[in-house]
Every structure is written in structure tokens, then in C-alpha cells.
Amino acid sequence: MSALQPSELDRPALARGRSAADTDQKSVSAALRRAEFGDRLRTLALAAPLLLLLALSFGIPIVLLLSRAVYDPTIANALPRTSQALGDWNGQGQPDDAAFTALAADLRDNQAKGTGYELAKALNARLPGARSQVLKTVRQLEGGGDKPPLEVMKSVPFWSAPGTWPAIANGTHSITSFYLLSALDLRWNADGSLERVPPEQAIFLQVFLRTFFVAAAVTLATLLLGFPLAYLISSVPKGLAAILIVAVLLPFWTSILVRTAAWTVLLQKFGLVNDLLLWLGFASERLDLMYSRIGLIIAMTHIQLPFTLLPIYSVMRTIAPSQMKAAYSLGAMPFTAFRRVYLPQVFPGVMAGCLLTFILCLGYYITPALIGGASDQLISNFIANYVNVELNWEMAAALSFILLVFTLALFGIFARILGLDRLKMV
Amino acid sequence: MKLARTSLIALAAATAFITIGRAALADELSIMASGGAWQDAQRKAWFEPFSKETGTKILEQEYLGDLGKVKAMVDTGNVPIDLVTVETATVLQGCDAGILERLDYSKIGPRDKFIEGSALDCGVGLDAYGDILAYDPTVLKEAPTSVLDLFDTKKFPGKRAMRKFPAQNLEWALMADGVAPADVYKVLATPEGVDRAFKKLDTIKKDIVWWDAGAQPAQLLASQEVVMTSAWNGRIQNAIDTDKKPFKIVWNNQILEYDMIAIPKGAKNPDAAYKYLAYISKPENNAKLASHITYGPVRTDAASFVAADALPKLPNAPDHLAGAYLVADTEFWGDYGEDLVKRFNAWLAQ
Numbered sequence: 001m002s003a004l005q006p007s008e009l010d011r012p013a014l015a016r017g018r019s020a021a022d023t024d025q026k027s028v029s030a031a032l033r034r035a036e037f038g039d040r041l042r043t044l045a046l047a048a049p050l051l052l053l054l055a056l057s058f059g060i061p062i063v064l065l066l067s068r069a070v071y072d073p074t075i076a077n078a079l080p081r082t083s084q085a086l087g088d089w090n091g092q093g094q095p096d097d098a099a100f101t102a103l104a105a106d107l108r109d110n111q112a113k114g115t116g117y118e119l120a121k122a123l124n125a126r127l128p129g130a131r132s133q134v135l136k137t138v139r140q141l142e143g144g145g146d147k148p149p150l151e152v153m154k155s156v157p158f159w160s161a162p163g164t165w166p167a168i169a170n171g172t173h174s175i176t177s178f179y180l181l182s183a184l185d186l187r188w189n190a191d192g193s194l195e196r197v198p199p200e201q202a203i204f205l206q207v208f209l210r211t212f213f214v215a216a217a218v219t220l221a222t223l224l225l226g227f228p229l230a231y232l233i234s235s236v237p238k239g240l241a242a243i244l245i246v247a248v249l250l251p252f253w254t255s256i257l258v259r260t261a262a263w264t265v266l267l268q269k270f271g272l273v274n275d276l277l278l279w280l281g282f283a284s285e286r287l288d289l290m291y292s293r294i295g296l297i298i299a300m301t302h303i304q305l306p307f308t309l310l311p312i313y314s315v316m317r318t319i320a321p322s323q324m325k326a327a328y329s330l331g332a333m334p335f336t337a338f339r340r341v342y343l344p345q346v347f348p349g350v351m352a353g354c355l356l357t358f359i360l361c362l363g364y365y366i367t368p369a370l371i372g373g374a375s376d377q378l379i380s381n382f383i384a385n386y387v388n389v390e391l392n393w394e395m396a397a398a399l400s401f402i403l404l405v406f407t408l409a410l411f412g413i414f415a416r417i418l419g420l421d422r423l424k425m426v
Numbered sequence: 427m428k429l430a431r432t433s434l435i436a437l438a439a440a441t442a443f444i445t446i447g448r449a450a451l452a453d454e455l456s457i458m459a460s461g462g463a464w465q466d467a468q469r470k471a472w473f474e475p476f477s478k479e480t481g482t483k484i485l486e487q488e489y490l491g492d493l494g495k496v497k498a499m500v501d502t503g504n505v506p507i508d509l510v511t512v513e514t515a516t517v518l519q520g521c522d523a524g525i526l527e528r529l530d531y532s533k534i535g536p537r538d539k540f541i542e543g544s545a546l547d548c549g550v551g552l553d554a555y556g557d558i559l560a561y562d563p564t565v566l567k568e569a570p571t572s573v574l575d576l577f578d579t580k581k582f583p584g585k586r587a588m589r590k591f592p593a594q595n596l597e598w599a600l601m602a603d604g605v606a607p608a609d610v611y612k613v614l615a616t617p618e619g620v621d622r623a624f625k626k627l628d629t630i631k632k633d634i635v636w637w638d639a640g641a642q643p644a645q646l647l648a649s650q651e652v653v654m655t656s657a658w659n660g661r662i663q664n665a666i667d668t669d670k671k672p673f674k675i676v677w678n679n680q681i682l683e684y685d686m687i688a689i690p691k692g693a694k695n696p697d698a699a700y701k702y703l704a705y706i707s708k709p710e711n712n713a714k715l716a717s718h719i720t721y722g723p724v725r726t727d728a729a730s731f732v733a734a735d736a737l738p739k740l741p742n743a744p745d746h747l748a749g750a751y752l753v754a755d756t757e758f759w760g761d762y763g764e765d766l767v768k769r770f771n772a773w774l775a776q
Contacts, residue, residue, distance in 0.1 A: 124764065129765060132761045200769065201772055203772045207775055269650055290651060377774075377775060385771065389493070390767070
């Protein structure tokens with residue numbers, strides 16, 4: 001019997017002591033939490049101006065722009081009478097004459113308010129050809145003399161054509177899936193099911209695929225070029241490594257526009273690359289490198305190389321050479337040692353570099369515009385075209401939204417496979 | 427009391443500042459044009475003499491001719507330009523969209539003295555130019571005889587450059603497919619006609635390099651990236667005269683168009699803008715541009731003021747109208763432009 005058996009001596013006391021210790025611990029951790037909370041608040045307060053700036057200059061404008069992809073009140077605002085008249089229409093066949101009369105009144109109203117064009121344009125986006133029909137009908141309504149509006153509307157075959165009224169009825173809902181579906185080459189059928197748009201209008205799926213293909217090709221090319229170079233830089237003496245790093249970074253400090261322009265000089269028919277290929281005998285005649293997919297990938301690879309290389313290099317630098325030596329001394333062949341010891345350790349760096357390059361490539365705009373041909377334009381070029389030339393910001397927002405979703409999905413898959421904490425950036 | 431006085435003084439100072447600011451503004455005119463040799467020519471023919479005559483300082487800007495830029499200015503209510511040069515189809519689009527101001531011709535000049543189609547509601551003509559074919563005879567041994575040779579890849583193999591825009595290309599495609607110039611717009615107004623034009627363009631699609639900016643055709647010819655190119659005649663003539671390039675222009679089957687200038691809605695200085703429009707629309711001034719770039723005047727009474735050495739190089743010189751030619755149908759492009767641009771862009775991307 002040992003007197004030092006606490007369990008038998010004084011259980012309640014011990015329990016008391018333990019609970020006291022628990023309370024102590026609790027109060028300590030609570031105090032700690034409070035202190036940490038205070039710290040966090042201070043950090044947050046310090047970062048607040050930045051967060052505010054980000055929210056104001058970045059977050060809110062993006063949300064506002066993207067919301068245009070699903071919110072387009074133009075038609076609903078422009079056709080109040082028509083949307084009311086269409087309230088109890090079942091969507092089959094033609095609505096009753098009241099809807100025609102209401103539309104005629106709405107059209108004249110818009111003309112008087114100066115919003116006729118906006119309406120014609122918004123209708124035209126959904127109903128090809130509507131723009132000229134709206135303007136024509138308005139002209140007839142205004143100058144038609146004593147012809148009653150209903151007769152004018154009935155005399156323009158466009159307004160009685162199948163598909164016209166469902167599109168108008170659809171347009172009177174401010175929240176619309178039209179633009180998002182168009183961005184995926186889809187549309188609502190007359191009977192309410194989804195269908196593909198006719199082939200001469202279907203472009204976006206193709207362009208999205210092209211964008212991902214070019215991004216993947218450039219990522220692979222930068223990896224094939226960047227990996228050995230990163231290995232070389234990490235294994236040479238410090239002085240030489242610094243020179244090599246500067247050599248990699250030097251073009252990185254030049255504007256992307258200048259580098260792209262430089263590539264147009266190199267890649268053109270009578271440019272240096274063609275001269276060199278002919279002189280070396282690799283080509284029997286001058287190649288069309290400008291305005292081609294291959295030229296685009298070459299130029300983008302050059303621009304993206306540092307983004308892939310630097311994360312790989314920063315990881316490689318941390319791997320002690322002694323590890324490989326240890327592997328050799330334990331009998332591993334060089335390839336086995338590389339595969340089992342070296343590669344697993346640089347893998348996070350490789351993935352970080354590839355991810356960075358891939359995502360940046362998805363947004364390329366200047367380089368495809370200058371070096372790519374008409375069939376090498378990426379999705380950003382289309383977004384720019386809708387913003388600048390066609391003035392269809394809804395479509396631009398829808399394409400941006402789809403691109404953002406694709407990119408986030410890819411990022412999510414990637415994070416799932418690798419784990420975000422393993423990503424090593426520079 | 428003291429506080430009130432201080433704020434009163436501050437207010438007065440601020441008002442004075444604003445007034446000075448506005449006074450300074452009145453002597454400035456901001457013009458956005460599409461750059462290159464054409465803007466250089468406008469500077470010499472119009473900007474500088476106008477500045478000298480009126481004391482108005484002209485601030486120049488450049489852009490690619492995309493209406494989106496102007497729309498963004500008008501939409502946000504911050505319009506830093508008073509005048510913008512635009513294409514005819516863009517004038518119609520911008521007019522309907524309420525982006526461009528409707529012009530008061532009583533402040534500009536007699537509307538009936540302009541060539542038909544060059545004085546529109548929202549834009550007034552600057553000059554007449556030709557969409558022509560240009561080539562380098564040192565590269566191309568056999569000389570093309572018509573713009574339609576763009577479509578003859580058998581006789582003229584190699585890349586050819588064309589403007590990344592449906593206008594002109596669709597017309598030429600139909601003419602190359604056997605449609606008479608007089609019927610081109612009638613055929614193009616039908617869906618079958620549009621299909622036919624795109625089908626013809628399909629036959630040379632893989633041989634086309636597309637250009638956006640007016641300066642590109644001369645560059646593409648000079649770098650021998652292409653063997654022939656469609657172009658605006660003045661840009662090529664400029665490369666021949668100024669840069670001593672050996673290029674040649676083919677006028678047969680050219681398309682005649684007008685350059686326009688317009689006032690964006692909400693421009694800060696419409697009075698100065700109108701003064702400028704009135705100045706350049708005087709026949710003697712309208713004719714001056716031809717001495718700096720080979721674009722013809724749009725005033726019917728300006729021909730006699732054109733410098734003698736410039737006259738034979740203009741697109742509407744009698745020699746250049748001897749073969750077939752087409753006058754671009756502004757109204758057609760106003761009505762169908764948007765849909766055709768859409769179709770064209772989809773066609774390009776495929």
C-alpha cells in the first residue's frame with residue numbers, strides 16, 4: 001500500500017485541483033484569445049485602408065460589371081405598357097391585339113424620350129434584325145398619318161413572326177440568363193428548352209477551348225524551358241547564379257507591349273528568326289510565323305518564362321545537394337534519386353509556377369491581338385471587342401463571368417489535389 | 427463671424443478660380459482623330475492655320491475609331507473632347523445611340539454644297555477617300571489590274587492583307603463573284619447575298635492577314651508580310667511620296683467613302699467646335715487637305731481650289747473613276763452594319 005497513491009487519498013481534492021487548473025488554463029487561453037483578438041483587430045485596422053481601397057477600386061466595380069451579365073433592365077424599363085399587356089399571355093402563338101397596341105405606344109414613347117436606340121439595340125441582341133425593324137416601325141408610326149397604330153404593327157411582318165413575341169416577353173424580365181447562355185453558345189428554344197445556337201453564330205465555346213489550349217501549351221513550354229534552367233541556376237556558384245537570374249529577369253522588367261512588338265520584328269517574314277532558319281537549313285522557304293498560333297505561343301512563352309521559373313528556382317535553392325549524394329550513396333541510380341528524392345520536393349514549386357503562368361495566360365490580350373491571326377484571338381480579345389467596338393457590355397460581362405468561373409474552378413481543383421498550403425511562391 | 431468671413435473669401439477665391447479655369451478652356455479645342463499620316467495632314471491643313479487665325483489652342487488625341495471610347499465618355503458625363511473624327515457608318519450608329527450631337531448646319535455652311543451623303547445629321551464630311559488595292563511591283567512580278575485580284579490566289583499566290591471589318595470586303599467579295607457594282611447593295615440586303623459574300627471570302631480566308639489601323643497596310647507591304655493589301659489611298663500615297671516606297675495603287679473597282687467629323691454629346695466647348703467646322707467647311711479650306719494627303723474635298727465647289735499637283739492623285743480624279751468603282755452606301759451600313767459586323771466577327775473566329 002503506497003501512501004502516494006493520490007487516487008485513493010483524496011479524489012475530490014484532486015478533482016478540485018484539476019478543475020482549478022482547468023479554470024486557470026481556460027482563463028489563460030481566454031486571455032490569450034483576447035490578446036490575440038486585440039492583435040488581430042490592430043492588424044486589421046492597419047490593413048483597413050488597403051482593404052477599403054481594394055473594395056472600392058476593385059471589388060465593387062467588378063461586382064457591378066459582372067452583375068450586368070444577368071441584370072439588364074433596358075427592355076423592361078422601355079416597354080412598361082407591353083410588359084403589362086403580356087402579363088397574362090401564355091407564351092403560345094400571338095398575344096392579343098392589346099399587346100400590339102401597347103408596343104406601338106411604348107415604341108413612340110421611347111422615340112420621344114430619345115431611348116429608342118437603346119431599346120432597338122437591346123432587342124437586336126436577342127432578336128437579330130430587330131434594330132432596323134424597330135427604327136422602321138417607329139418611322140411608320142410617326143409619319144403614318146391617320147393609320148391606326150395597330151394596323152401599322154400588323155403591316156410589319158416582323159412583329160407577327162414566330163419567335164418575336166417570346167423574345168420580347170423574355171426581355172421584359174430584368175433578370176436574364178440570356179447573356180450567360182450566349183456566352184456558352186446556348187439559347188432558350190421556343191418551347192422552353194435549351195438548345196445550341198446555329199453554327200454560324202457559335203463562337204465562344206471554341207474560343208474558350210482555344211484560350212485554355214494556348215494557356216496549357218505555353219505553360220508546358222515554359223516548364224520544359226524553365227525547369228532545367230532553374231536547376232542550372234540553383235547548382236552554379238552564387239556569382240554566376242546572380243548573373244543568370246538577372247538575365248532571366250531583364251526582359252521581365254520591360255513592358256509587355258515592347259516585348260510583343262519586339263517579337264513581331266523577329267517573327268516577320270523577313271525577320272531574324274526566318275533568316276536564321278533558312279541559313280541553318282531548317283526551312284526551305286520562309287515560314288509564316290507572324291499571325292499564326294505558333295508565333296503566338298513562342299512570344300507568350302518568352303513573356304511567361306520568369307513566372308514559371310522563379311517559383312521553381314526558389315524551391316530548388318532550399319534543397320541541400322547532400323540529399324542527392326545521400327541517395328546515391330544508398331545505391332540509387334541518378335534517375336531514381338531524381339524521381340524519388342528531388343522531384344517530390346520541387347513539386348510544389350513546379351505547380352505554383354505552372355498555376356501562375358496558366359492563369360495569367362487566360363487573360364492575355366495584347367500579344368494575341370498583335371501576333372495572333374484572326375483565328376488565334378483569345379477570350380479577352382472578344383471581351384475587349386464587346387466593350388470597345390460593339391458597346392455590348394452585358395455580353396462582355398457574361399464572358400468575363402464565365403472566364404472567372406472556369407478559372408476559379410481550375411484553381412479549386414488544383415488546390416484540392418495539392419493543398420494550397422503546399423504552394424510555394426517566390 | 428470671422429469664420430463666416432473666411433469661408434466667404436475662400437468661396438470667392440474658389441469662384442474666381444473656376445471662372446479662370448473656364449476662361450482658359452474657351453480658348454482650347456480638343457480633337458480626337460485616328461492618327462498616322464491622316465492626322466499629320468489635318469494638322470498642317472487645318473489645325474495649325476485655324477489656331478493661328480483664331481488663337482484657339484488645339485489639343486490632339488488619337489484613337490482607333492472605336493465608338494466605345496466615346497460612349498464611355500458620354501455615359502460618364504466626362505467628355506474631354508470637343509470633336510472626333512469618325513467613319514460614316516459610325517456616325518449613323520452614334521447618332522441613333524445619342525452619343526453624337528445633332529449638328530446645326532446654319533453654323534457650319536450650306537448643306538446642299540456638300541457631295542451627296544457627306545453631310546449627315548450628326549457628322550459633317552472632311553474628305554473623300556478610296557479603298558484601293560496596293561502592291562509592291564518589286565515583289566509582285568505581274569501587276570494586278572483590279573482590287574478584285576485580292577480574290578485571285580491562283581494568279582497572285584501569297585498572303586494578302588484586308589481590313590478587319592465587313593464593309594468593303596463583302597462588297598468586293600460579291601463583285602468578285604460576278605455581281606455588278608450597281609446591284610451590290612441590293613444583293614447584300616438579302617440573307618442569300620450575305621451568305622454568298624461570306625462563301626466567296628471563305629475561298630481566301632486562310633491567305634488573309636487582317637489590319638485594324640490605317641497605317642498597317644503600308645507596313646505590311648514594306649515588311650513583305652503580304653504581296654498585296656487593301657488600303658486607304660492616302661496612306662499608300664504617303665508611303666510612296668514621303669517614305670519613297672515603290673508601291674503602286676490599283677484604282678479599278680475602288681470603293682469611295684467619306685471621312686467625317688462629329689461633336690460628342692456633352693462636349694464642353696461646342697462654340698469653338700462649330701467655329702472649327704465652319705472653318706474647314708469653307709471650300710478654299712476644304713481643298714487644302716489634298717496638298718498634304720491625297721484625299722479629295724467634299725464640297726462640290728472646292729475642286730477649283732485643289733492644288734494642281736495634288737489633283738491627279740485624288741480618288742475622285744477623272745482617271746481614277748474611269749474603271750469600275752462603287753460609292754459606299756452609308757444608309758445600307760447604318761441599317762445592316764451591326765448585324766453584319768456580328769456575323770463577320772463570328773466568321774473570323776471560326
